[in-house]
Amino acid sequence: MTRLSITSEEFTAIGNDVVRLMADYLDQLPTLPTVPATTAAEVEAIFGGDAPESPLEADALSLLPEVLRLSRPTGPRFFGYVLGSSDPVAAYGDFIAAILQQNVTAWRSSPAAITLERTVVRWLAEAIGLAGYAGSLCGGGSSANLMGLAMAREAKLPANDNGAQGGIVYVSTETHFSSAKAVALLGLGRRNIRTIPTDSAFRMDVAALERTLQADIASGFTPLAVVASAGSTATGAIDPINTIADIAEQYGLWLHIDGAYGGLAAMAAPEKFTGINRADSLSLDPHKWLYQPLSCGCLLYCDRETAARTFSGSAEYTKSFSSNAEESFAFFDESIELSRSFRALKLWLSIRYHGLNAIRSSIGCDMELAALLQQHVENTPELELLSPAALSAVCFRHRGTAGLSHDDLNNFNSTLLQQLLARGRVYLSNAELDGAFALRACIVNHRTEAADMQLIIDEVLATASSMSLP
Numbered sequence: 001m002t003r004l005s006i007t008s009e010e011f012t013a014i015g016n017d018v019v020r021l022m023a024d025y026l027d028q029l030p031t032l033p034t035v036p037a038t039t040a041a042e043v044e045a046i047f048g049g050d051a052p053e054s055p056l057e058a059d060a061l062s063l064l065p066e067v068l069r070l071s072r073p074t075g076p077r078f079f080g081y082v083l084g085s086s087d088p089v090a091a092y093g094d095f096i097a098a099i100l101q102q103n104v105t106a107w108r109s110s111p112a113a114i115t116l117e118r119t120v121v122r123w124l125a126e127a128i129g130l131a132g133y134a135g136s137l138c139g140g141g142s143s144a145n146l147m148g149l150a151m152a153r154e155a156k157l158p159a160n161d162n163g164a165q166g167g168i169v170y171v172s173t174e175t176h177f178s179s180a181k182a183v184a185l186l187g188l189g190r191r192n193i194r195t196i197p198t199d200s201a202f203r204m205d206v207a208a209l210e211r212t213l214q215a216d217i218a219s220g221f222t223p224l225a226v227v228a229s230a231g232s233t234a235t236g237a238i239d240p241i242n243t244i245a246d247i248a249e250q251y252g253l254w255l256h257i258d259g260a261y262g263g264l265a266a267m268a269a270p271e272k273f274t275g276i277n278r279a280d281s282l283s284l285d286p287h288k289w290l291y292q293p294l295s296c297g298c299l300l301y302c303d304r305e306t307a308a309r310t311f312s313g314s315a316e317y318t319k320s321f322s323s324n325a326e327e328s329f330a331f332f333d334e335s336i337e338l339s340r341s342f343r344a345l346k347l348w349l350s351i352r353y354h355g356l357n358a359i360r361s362s363i364g365c366d367m368e369l370a371a372l373l374q375q376h377v378e379n380t381p382e383l384e385l386l387s388p389a390a391l392s393a394v395c396f397r398h399r400g401t402a403g404l405s406h407d408d409l410n411n412f413n414s415t416l417l418q419q420l421l422a423r424g425r426v427y428l429s430n431a432e433l434d435g436a437f438a439l440r441a442c443i444v445n446h447r448t449e450a451a452d453m454q455l456i457i458d459e460v461l462a463t464a465s466s467m468s469l470p
């Protein structure tokens with residue numbers, strides 16, 4: 001009978017090959033085109049075959065260079081979405097976690113992993129000014145928002161036993177769609193979402209929030225929660241958190257802060273986030289602006305009791321036999337998942353290796369680069385700034401030619417973006433701001449440098465001049 005075992009020599013040989021391959025990749029990363037030149041047919045032809053019945057052994061690695069070639073590199077000139085290069089030190093954390101195969105359920109299953117996760121969660125909370133908050137790591141901001149709003153529901157209109165009873169959730173037009181998805185999944189109903197308009201800087205209009213709340217109350221609705229963005233995805237706009245916290249307090253709303261993009265920037269620029277420590281729950285995404293490999297999200301909350309009421313559920317096989325509070329700790333009593341990976345190890349290694357100071361200054365650097373890009377845009381007559389660098393995202397567009405209609409200008413910029421991406425020198429994504437198609441650059445990458453900001457401008461202008469202006 002054949003089993004899966006390999007020898008220590010084989011294991012080491014694979015490791016040496018893989019480490020060399022990845023070290024070369026990291027060396028090349030700054031010069032790789034920002035999109036792989038390929039087609040779905042080519043990728044399918046290479047990877048779409050049948051599973052082998054017989055062992056390939058070391059030859060199993062032979063297609064790894066193709067995996068690298070056909071991956072979109074997150075190098076220093078990748079500015080799409082909210083995604084930077086990952087910290088290679090953290091990658092070793094994932095590697096070690098995979099070998100250790102800790103199931104991070106409860107202390108007795110994984111003493112080191114449980115304790116490290118609680119430690120790094122505390123480090124993150126303290127680093128952004130939320131000392132005393134508890135929480136857990138999860139798959140990303142979407143899961144964290146789901147858990148935060150589940151806690152809101154259980155705190156304000158308990159639903160676990162008898163089902164959801166409605167309740168109104170307030171978001172803004174700039175709130176990430178994962179919050180609306182959470183409302184739907186939680187059975188609260190999308191029609192119970194109130195979408196509050198934003199001001200000229202894309203921040204929630206707090207006067208409109210209060211008017212809407214009062215109208216809802218007058219009509220007999222029960223307000224449940226408000227989601228404040230600590231960095232909206234499109235523009236990085238930070239809602240007036242402190243005022244929203246006042247309103248939440250006055251009307252008895254749960255305050256969930258979506259900090260998946262920007263919350264970690266409170267490490268470097270706490271003055272932008274006044275009131276963040278008044279959140280009932282807050283989402284963070286270390287795989288965005290803490291340079292961690294995917295995936296790593298985090299939910300922080302103020303009240304562990306509410307987390308326990310929301311998420312605990314038990315079976316005979318999960319019972320703890322310990323009377324020691326630390327040794328009977330279980331993440332499954334405070335979060336959705338039971339079997340969980342050892343995400344804390346990469347964070348812990350990365351933070352220990354580089355130190356908080358380097359991380360803070362890396363985040364600060366990203367924000368300075370965005371401010372520089374904003375300046376470049378403002379100094380370029382062909383370009384129009386559509387949103388300032390509130391954090392590290394800048395939205396702008398090419399003005400086209402004078403007298404273009406709204407739609408023609410949008411189409412022009414949309415085509416410009418496609419052609420810019422095909423050139424492969426910088427990667428931008430897009431956003432829609434007040435109906436305008438925007439080119440969007442988001443800098444959350446420790447490899448990005450000042451010269452790359454000028455390159456964005458040069459590439460946009462070069463692409464535009466290669467097109468026939470409408």
Ligand SMILES: *Cc1c(COP(=O)(O)O)cnc(C)c1O
Pocket residue numbers: 082139140141142143145176178229231232233258259260261262285297
């Ligand atoms: C990215 C993002 C999310 C979703 O996070 P995932 O990690 O992609 O699930 C939620 N909110 C904001 C503001 C984001 O930028």
